[in-house]
Structures are given as structure tokens and as C-alpha cells.
Amino acid sequence: MKRTFQAIVVGAGPAGASAALGMARAGLDVALVERGNFPGEKSMFGGLLHRMTSLEELFPDFWNRAPLERHIAKKGTTFMTAESSFHVQNETTNFSRTPYNGYTCFRPRFDRWLADEARKAGATLITRALVEDVIIRGGKVCGVKILREGGILEAPVVVAADGVLSFTALKAGLRRPKFNVGQMAVGVKALIDLPKEIMDDRFGLSGDQGFANEYVGCTSGVRGGGFLYTNYDTVSVGLVVHLGSLRESGKSPYDLMNSFLEQPQLAKLLKGGRLLEYSAHVIPEGGYDMIPELVGDGILVAGDAAAFCNATGVNLEGINLATHSGSLAARAVIEAHEQKDFSRKGLTRYKALLNDSYVMKDLKAFRHAPHMLHIDRIYQEYPELVCSMMEHIYRIDGTPKSSISKLLLRELKAKVGLKNALSDVFTAWRAL
Amino acid sequence: MNIDEIFDYTSFTIDREPHIILDPLICAGCEQRGCVNSCPARCYSYNEAEKSVTFVYDGCLECGTCYIVCDRNAFTRWRYPRGGFGVAFRMT
Numbered sequence: 001m002k003r004t005f006q007a008i009v010v011g012a013g014p015a016g017a018s019a020a021l022g023m024a025r026a027g028l029d030v031a032l033v034e035r036g037n038f039p040g041e042k043s044m045f046g047g048l049l050h051r052m053t054s055l056e057e058l059f060p061d062f063w064n065r066a067p068l069e070r071h072i073a074k075k076g077t078t079f080m081t082a083e084s085s086f087h088v089q090n091e092t093t094n095f096s097r098t099p100y101n102g103y104t105c106f107r108p109r110f111d112r113w114l115a116d117e118a119r120k121a122g123a124t125l126i127t128r129a130l131v132e133d134v135i136i137r138g139g140k141v142c143g144v145k146i147l148r149e150g151g152i153l154e155a156p157v158v159v160a161a162d163g164v165l166s167f168t169a170l171k172a173g174l175r176r177p178k179f180n181v182g183q184m185a186v187g188v189k190a191l192i193d194l195p196k197e198i199m200d201d202r203f204g205l206s207g208d209q210g211f212a213n214e215y216v217g218c219t220s221g222v223r224g225g226g227f228l229y230t231n232y233d234t235v236s237v238g239l240v241v242h243l244g245s246l247r248e249s250g251k252s253p254y255d256l257m258n259s260f261l262e263q264p265q266l267a268k269l270l271k272g273g274r275l276l277e278y279s280a281h282v283i284p285e286g287g288y289d290m291i292p293e294l295v296g297d298g299i300l301v302a303g304d305a306a307a308f309c310n311a312t313g314v315n316l317e318g319i320n321l322a323t324h325s326g327s328l329a330a331r332a333v334i335e336a337h338e339q340k341d342f343s344r345k346g347l348t349r350y351k352a353l354l355n356d357s358y359v360m361k362d363l364k365a366f367r368h369a370p371h372m373l374h375i376d377r378i379y380q381e382y383p384e385l386v387c388s389m390m391e392h393i394y395r396i397d398g399t400p401k402s403s404i405s406k407l408l409l410r411e412l413k414a415k416v417g418l419k420n421a422l423s424d425v426f427t428a429w430r431a432l
Numbered sequence: 433m434n435i436d437e438i439f440d441y442t443s444f445t446i447d448r449e450p451h452i453i454l455d456p457l458i459c460a461g462c463e464q465r466g467c468v469n470s471c472p473a474r475c476y477s478y479n480e481a482e483k484s485v486t487f488v489y490d491g492c493l494e495c496g497t498c499y500i501v502c503d504r505n506a507f508t509r510w511r512y513p514r515g516g517f518g519v520a521f522r523m524t
Contacts, residue, residue, distance in 0.1 A: 035512055035513075035515050036520075037445075037520065040521070041521060042512075042521065044524040106523040106524060107521065107524060108522060108523060128516040130511070130512055146515070147511075147514055147515065148514050148515040148516070167511070178505075179499075179500050181501055181503075186470070186495060186496075188472045189524065191523055191524055234523070236524075243470065243497065243501055246470050247464070247466035247469070247470050247501045249469075250469050251469060252435075252469050252472075253470070253471075254433065254472060254474065257433060261433065275433055276441065276523065277441050277442055277521065277522060277523055278433065278438060278441045278493075279442065279493060279519075279521055280472035280473065280493045280495040280497070281493070281495045282496035282497055282499075282500060
């Protein structure tokens with residue numbers, strides 16, 4: 001079987017579906033190729049979808065159309081030890097007004113919806129199709145080979161949106177064969193059911209309001225953090241751990257996860273819940289420094305495949321960058337069709353569009369954030385320091401109190417060391 | 433959460449052939465075995481007596497961890513399952 005299109009998009013995730021949607025709306029004959037039985041079947045994420053302005057351009061009432069769970073009204077951070085926790089939280093009614101700042105959702109539903117919108121706009125959705133190779137003629141990518149039916153799809157341009165490991169980009173010679181373990185993390189997640197009323201009471205929510213919380217100090221010293229996001233009547237809870245640090249620790253993600261779920265303050269929030277699904281995926285956390293070649297002759301790279309992921313420590317952004325890069329890839333492909341030039345030079349417009357957008361600007365601005373996140377003390381000593389400081393401040397036990405500054409100095413000396421603390425402040429300052 | 437009960441939580445359509453195949457010679461010479469502890473689905477195990485690493489593909493979450501943590505490129509095959517096979521997330 002051989003079919004010819006004006007463009008092929010590999011991977012029907014947020015980047016690929018956005019790219020196919022943009023091209024289909026412009027009247028291009030585009031194939032959207034997906035290895036799952038349906039788009040989203042293979043997709044997982046923590047559960048927090050940041051606001052996506054590129055999709056709001058395509059769907060002005062995005063929040064009414066997309067299959068979303070709750071909008072994020074409340075955001076918090078918890079410093080955690082095995083016994084204690086210190087929590088800071090921001091809540092504003094501004095976040096309960098449209099356009100919402102973020103949402104929780106399920107990827108098998110969300111990705112399926114977005115790909116279906118691309119299909120409705122005229123894209124040809126091909127599922128159960130694993131791309132096993134790219135077809136290169138005269139140094140130019142001009143199609144892909146499908147493993148299952150031995151099918152061949154041809155087009156003058158291919159968009160590689162096949163996720164973090166992007167074998168499409170690899171086979172086109174755009175990404176290095178070996179990843180740097182220091183630039184990668186793995187996310188593991190448990191989906192836990194809780195009745196909506198109980199969840200609203202426990203987390204202080206009403207209607208469609210949702211809560212997004214990040215945890216530091218919950219990974220037994222392994223670099224990483226935890227998350228908890230409220231869906232409509234389920235909770236997404238899990239960990240993101242740095243792969244180099246995990247490998248070195250000899251610990252297993254599910255053991256770390258169990259210690260996290262058993263931490264007494266978290267266990268109370270999840271009490272009575274039942275595990276519905278367990279999932280995991282690798283995350284490209286290296287930021288700007290790990291971006292592969294984005295453009296080749298007849299090929300563009302978008303989304304996780306391009307390592308468009310911004311892990312600053314506060315927000316972990318990925319899907320918003322994916323949809324945005326997908327939409328920009330569509331624009332570049334549409335212009336390449338107008339110019340009839342699919343060479344590297346003809347497609348370079350994609351890079352210019354990216355450089356002008358928040359995708360590259362943010363990745364560049366937070367280029368050093370991964371270095372800060374490599375301060376191992378963030379994951380154990382500092383959360384211990386915060387929790388123990390607060391315990392001392394709140395504790396009344398009939399002994400004279402020290403001033404807060406003396407207390408901080410003493411705790412800092414004991415837990416971190418002054419020299420380390422100064423060097424960490426310097427690293428953090430440079431990074432942010 | 434008991435990782436050995438993964439099939440109770442997560443759905444899989446299991447193919448006849450594995451999508452990941454290890455080179456036993458390379459694995460035998462590996463002291464690190466990051467795959468064994470890092471795999472979130474415990475698909476990798478080490479047999480002390482035979483000095484061998486085994487990969488069971490049935491419950492693979494297709495997360496990519498082993499592809500990253502293996503420094504020796506011990507895979508004679510590493511691809512995703514054929515279209516229609518492998519892990520099938522319902523919600524997540």
C-alpha cells in the first residue's frame with residue numbers, strides 16, 4: 001500500500017494533532033499517523049494542562065469544547081519530610097474566570113478529541129500505524145514506512161511529533177543517537193478515585209474548581225518532586241524523578257511512590273481512594289541545551305520530540321509548548337507549499353517562528369534552570385530545614401525562644417552548611 | 433500500590449513477540465544494571481546465579497526509561513509495540 005499526501009505528521013499527540021489541524025484547516029491533504037488504537041491511548045502526563053493560547057486561537061471557547069476535568073483555581077507547594085510538611089498556597093477568584101489558567105484532563109480523552117478535530121477539518125487519521133523508518137531520497141525526507149501493513153506514506157514534508165524518544169527525528173539524522181541521562185526524568189502516576197463531594201470538601205473546591213499541588217522532599221533524596229492534581233472525581237498523584245539520580249540511587253520508582261503515598265499528611269488526603277490506573281513516561285528535562293536539530297530537508301520536529309519542555313521547578317510545561325510548536329510547524333509547512341520549497345532552507349521559517357514565540361524565549365530564559373535543579377540538597381536537606389524551622393517557630397514547650405534569624409542560622413549550619421547554602425543561593429540566582 | 437498487580441490497574445494488549453530484545457552478552461558484562469531498579473513497571477530482573485538480565489515485555493508501560501538509562505546500548509531491538517499492541521491507557 002502506497003499513498004501520497006501533501007504532508008505527513010508522525011504522532012497524534014498534542015503537537016502532532018495541532019500541526020495536522022492547522023494544515024487541514026488551510027486545505028492541505030495531511031496524514032496524521034498514530035501507533036495506538038486511537039490517539040491518546042499511549043499518552044500519559046502528570047495531569048496539569050497549562051493554558052494554551054495557540055489552541056484558543058483555533059477554538060475561542062476551548063474550555064467549553066475540550067474534554068477537560070477541572071480548571072485550576074488553586075496552586076500550592078508543599079515542603080515535605082517523612083513526618084512533616086510545610087505548605088504554601090495561592091488562590092484567587094481570577095483563576096476561576098475564563099480564559100482559565102490551566103486545567104486537569106485525561107490524555108486518552110484529550111488527545112483523541114484534538115486529533116478528531118484535525119480529522120473533522122480534513123486530515124486523514126491513520127491509527128495502529130507504527131512508523132518504523134523514514135524514506136530518504138537524494139538526502140531529502142520524503143515519506144515514512146509503517147511497520148504493520150508494510151505500508152508506505154509519501155509526502156514532500158514530514159513533521160516528527162512522535163514524542164520524547166522520536167525515532168523519526170533519529171532516523172532523519174536530527175537527534176543524537178544517545179540521550180544524556182542527566183537531561184531526562186521519568187514521571188510515574190497513580191490515578192485514584194475519590195467521590196467529587198469528598199474531594200471538594202478535602203481540597204476546599206466548588207463546582208469545576210481544581211487544585212494543583214507540587215511537593216518537594218518526597219523522593220527519599222532522589223532528585224525530583226511530587227504532584228497532586230484534582231480531576232472531576234479522581235486524583236492524579238505521582239512523582240517526577242531525574243533518571244541519572246534514580247539510576248545512581250538504586251531505588252525503584254514504585255517504591256518511592258509508595259513511600260510518598262504513605263507519608264501521613266498525603267495519606268490523609270487520599271484516604272478511602274482506590275487505585276484505578278498506573279502509568280509512567282520519560283520527560284525531556286534538559287531544556288534549551290538538549291534541543292535537537294529542528295529542521296532538515298523535508299522534515300520538522302515538534303513537541304517532546306524537539307525536547308520542548310520547560311522544567312523551571314515551579315511549573316512543568318510541556319503540552320502548551322507542544323501545541324504551540326505544532327501550530328507553528330503547520331504554518332511553516334503551509335508557507336513551504338506556497339513557495340514549493342521543502343528544503344532545509346525553505347522550512348527554516350519554522351525556526352524563526354519558534355524564536356519569536358514564547359516557546360524558545362522561555363526555554364532560553366530558563367536555560368540554566370536545570371543546573372539549579374541539580375542541587376541535590378533541594379530534595380532533602382532544604383525541605384527538612386523548612387519543616388524543622390517551622391516546627392521550632394510554632395512549638396511552645398516552656399523553653400526560651402531563639403530569634404528567627406538565629407534559628408535559621410543554626411538550622412542552616414546543621415543541615416546544609418553555610419558554604420553550601422551560599423553556593424546554592426548563587427546557583428539559584430543565576431538560574432532564575 | 434503493589435507493582436506486581438499492575439495488570440489489575442493498567443490494560444495491555446500483548447503481542448506475540450517482544451518489542452525490546454536484549455543482547456545477553458552485553459548485559460552479562462554490565463555492573464550497573466540501571467534498567468533493573470529504574471523501570472517503573474519492574475519489567476527487568478537480574479538473576480544472580482546466571483548473571484543474566486531478563487526483560488518481560490507483557491507489562492511494559494512504553495515509558496522509555498530503559499532506553500535512557502542503559503549506557504551500553506544493550507538492545508538488539510528497541511522499538512514500540514506494533515500498531516494496536518502494548519499498553520492501553522484508559523484515563524491516566
